[in-house]
Amino acid sequence: MARPLSVLPTSAVPAPRARAARAGVRIEQITIGWMTIEALVAIGSGLLAHSILLTAFGLDSVIELVTGGVLLWRLSTEARGGSMARVERAENRAAWVTGIGLILLCLYIIVSAGAGLLLHDRPEASPVGIGLALAAVVGMPLLAWRKRAIAGRLDSAALRGDAACSMTCAYMAATLLVGLALTAALGWWWADSVAALAFLYWLQHEAREALDGARAGRGGCGCGDPSCEA
Numbered sequence: 001m002a003r004p005l006s007v008l009p010t011s012a013v014p015a016p017r018a019r020a021a022r023a024g025v026r027i028e029q030i031t032i033g034w035m036t037i038e039a040l041v042a043i044g045s046g047l048l049a050h051s052i053l054l055t056a057f058g059l060d061s062v063i064e065l066v067t068g069g070v071l072l073w074r075l076s077t078e079a080r081g082g083s084m085a086r087v088e089r090a091e092n093r094a095a096w097v098t099g100i101g102l103i104l105l106c107l108y109i110i111v112s113a114g115a116g117l118l119l120h121d122r123p124e125a126s127p128v129g130i131g132l133a134l135a136a137v138v139g140m141p142l143l144a145w146r147k148r149a150i151a152g153r154l155d156s157a158a159l160r161g162d163a164a165c166s167m168t169c170a171y172m173a174a175t176l177l178v179g180l181a182l183t184a185a186l187g188w189w190w191a192d193s194v195a196a197l198a199f200l201y202w203l204q205h206e207a208r209e210a211l212d213g214a215r216a217g218r219g220g221c222g223c224g225d226p227s228c229e230a
Helices: 015-049 052-079 084-118 127-154 157-186 191-216
Strands: none
Touching: 015 052, 015 127, 015 157, 052 084, 052 127, 052 157, 084 157, 084 191, 127 157, 157 191
16 A cells, blocks of 8 residues: 655655665656657657647657656655655655646647647658657657556656656657558548547546646655555
């Protein structure tokens, strides 16, 4: 049964938690490095290819870069062995930023997919963009899986929310690739936008959980299950 940070001692962070936090720091460093490259390449390639979705994919990376930076600060606070009270404050702030970031991702999907449908935007092939999307489809789920594992060890709603950001990146990359394929094969220019909108069902749920955890001021999983807070 998970224990909220508030019931843990306010002295130094226990060694097992500090080790888990250090693992989280490494994951977030990888995330920030990748998101920096992804944002620059996707936005640049999207503008050159006149692709709304590819450019929006790069803007999504900017949002994830911000949430990743906040998570790096939160995990570094714990990895350095500070007091649990300080870790709890960092967790709560990170949970708020991550929750807001997920809400922005929801808005980003609505705007970009909606614009694609209204403007009849046909995804345009960009070799660089396709390569970037393929890398995201493979790498982001692995990062998300690792983040969820570490979030469970740290009882971190913020890190769990950041894992949802990574899954969003993977899903949007997949819709971009599927959209290109269906447009070329069947002329279904609308397929990627519709698939992106369908993803909102899962993403809004993750955003609500992250914000619920932030409002409760706890470092728990954010699942809303009272047993997790006991």
